[in-house]
Amino acid sequence: MSVGIIMLVHTAFDRAEQVARHWAAAGCPIVFHVDRNVPSKTYNTFVNAMSDLPDVRFVKRHRCEWGTWGLVAATQEAGETMLAEFADVRHVYLASGACLPLRPVQELIDYLADRQTTDFIESATTADVPWTIGGLDQERFTLRFPFSWRQQRYLFDKYVQFQRAVGYKRHIPNGVVPHMGSQWWCLTRQTLSAILEDPERKAYDRYFRRVWIPDESYFQTLARLYSRKIESRSLTLSKFDYQGKPHIFYDDHLQLLRRSDCFVARKIWPFANRLYDAFLTDQDSAMKRTEPNPGKIDRIFSKAVERRTRGRPGLYMQSRFPAPGREGGLTCAQYSVFEGFSDLFENFEPWLAKATGARVHGHLFAKERVEYSDGQHVMNGALSDSAKLRDYNKRAFLTNLIWNTRGERQCFQFGPRDMIEEIEWDIAKDPNAQISVITGAWAIPLFKSNKNFSDIRKEAALLQQIESEHLKALRSEWAKARIRIWTLAEFIEAPMEPLQTVIDEIGKQYQRGLAEVPKMADLTGFGQFLQNLKNQGMHPYLMGDFPVAHGRHEPQQSKRKPYLVR
């Protein structure tokens, strides 16, 4: 009793021959089907090359194009020959020219001998699996597909649309339930002969001839009718990417394939010399009676597909440049933006760095230069501190900074004195941004400054206008960032609570409460300063309701000791 191999070949004949000799050496009879698209000269050379092997047959050639009936016809033809000519074959293994046996053939023979009535064929109903490519799952069985998907895509699509429009639905013969799965199977003589000798075969063939990708459903469906015992998995390790084309194995997959314990792998790159050498010659490896375990390979390939379809959010590079709105998040990690805090607190930046352990920058979008933390001139990723380079593409600047510092929380100051145009919207719309604003705090540096009052008035008017525009962005319906806004008056009433909230959100490690508070600027006389602005006709409203006189609303913090321990 032995295993018979059906080999479908259309290219890389030297490799096919090499593998066939390997099968033959273990006593497996082989039936070849060679694609009719192959020139007859090549075909004849191949037939001659194989002529020294006794148990090799060639069957009538069909035209095999992906997704068409030809592949099934070829398999049927080869199956019939196999069953008729080799009477002691119990299992028939369907393989291609790009398949490579990974374990000694004898192990496969023994494995199948232990499971004499089991059919190994992946077979699932369409409702249960998300395998399909091109959005056709159930429809591949209920519509007709006379056109080639590869060569006549336009007609293919139009004809599908047309059938949908008129509500055409095919009748499935004898009410069989369509199943699908990997086209590489291993069936018992009983099951395969039952399928091929079925009195209804003509009806089935006629039906499947117009199904889309029948090689993934013909045997998979009909095996369900006759098999005594189906193991719904393929013994051939074969992985497909998101376009439905098989992943290819190269020399560097050698260890991975060794550890997979699979019997056969596909598809092997024809020039992967190391793989062919290793698996076709080295036969003295210990006989393992282990089950195939392709888990690791699965993971690698599914990761590759995810890299292709989802990519790395927050990364912009030469082969990932999503159109606006399709980024999957502007940046790759969370970061914090503080507005007005460094105006209100004298030592806010060092304090924040100490309290959170995050990287705290100054005003990254300042007019003169990029104020990186600790006064550095170059930052992670070799980002320059040139304001012109930054302003040339602010969005790239921000996304680069966050990408380059993956693993380290970034905080920076932001405000109406900065070059916030455009980028304010990007930040407001970014779900990774945590924005905390004390509105009107920009007036404090003016209050402390030694400028002429008319200049102060002019600047205050400008800053107020910029900030109120900015607040519109933050409050717009498109803003996706985590945004907190306090007016200056509100904030200094009880500064600890908002600070605590913001900081808790940044880091988990400092849950005990704040040991130190930052030192607040001395605001004595600030109320009067605002009143003076009002008296000049410039109404500062973003600070909230700030009383003019010294009174109970005057901030207490300024009179306290600068540091306290809770």
Added chain:
Amino acid sequence: MSLWQSYIMRLRRKRAQIRAWRKHFAVKPVRDRTKQIKPGDILLFSTFRNENVRLPYFLQYYRKLGVSHFLMVDNDSDDGGREFLTGQPDVSLWTTKASYKRSRFGVDWLNWLQRKYGDGHWTLVVDPDELFVYPFCDTRPVRALTDWLDSSGVRSFGAMLLDMYPKGRIDAVNYRPGQDPVEIAAWFDPGNYMIERNRSYWNLWIQGGPRARVFFPDRPKKAPALNKIPLVKWDRRYAYVSSTHTLLPRGLNLTYDQWGGEKASGVLLHTKFLDTLPQKAEEELKRRQHYSGSVEYKAYAASIQRNPELWCNWSEKYINWRQLEILGLMSKGNWA
């Protein structure tokens, strides 16, 4: 509107082809071995001037990757490079004294050669100071990549220019012929690249890196473009329009994904910043044959006299392609 645009693009493509034809008269064969080219061979096209010192390693590197034939245009070298290449069995060599600038920096010459010899082949267009790095290049030859691209129905493959530089002064270490230039120029900028999309040609415009950081911090717009599409399954109807940055038809420029995913891409290690540069900069300034009035070389010359150090604290030392992949400079896409 888009029909009109397509028509304009068609005219531009035709113009590029006509230019290539016009300029080819000035290009004379020195050693034509193109009869050796077999169907399916991977071909390399390059133009050079006085690069003799780099040529031995250049050939060695690309032969190892599996390039079958080199088609090179010599632009009036006088350093023995031409004689060296004549003796190489897999090199076909042409020479010209014509203006580099007026052949649009060699594009016209190469377009002609590609049209004549590249049809149906995968073609790689690189300068002698560019080393092509792609996913798995340490274990798989270029043919593995092109076979995979073929099976995926992809016709062009992008590889960004990555400027490599030494630590310390550019002229501190002497480069010897045959040496791997990355041994000296081992450092690069890992994350300061800016990208915009070109609306008419659909390609990405990438700027940044050490050249923007050191030479053009005040004129970022002038910083050189780093996007390149060097590997193309050539068809005689195709044409490069400006260096290898832009191709026509425009569909070839779509080497990036716009839906958030990543396509596979590589990197061209640009080893220009060796001790050979100062001399070259001086010469090129005199010849004024480079892009945009040689603004780039002017900037080099100015900075090089001051302090020719590109290295900074955040420079990264080159290890292999996997490092570039992790940093996000290139991608495996769904090739595994």
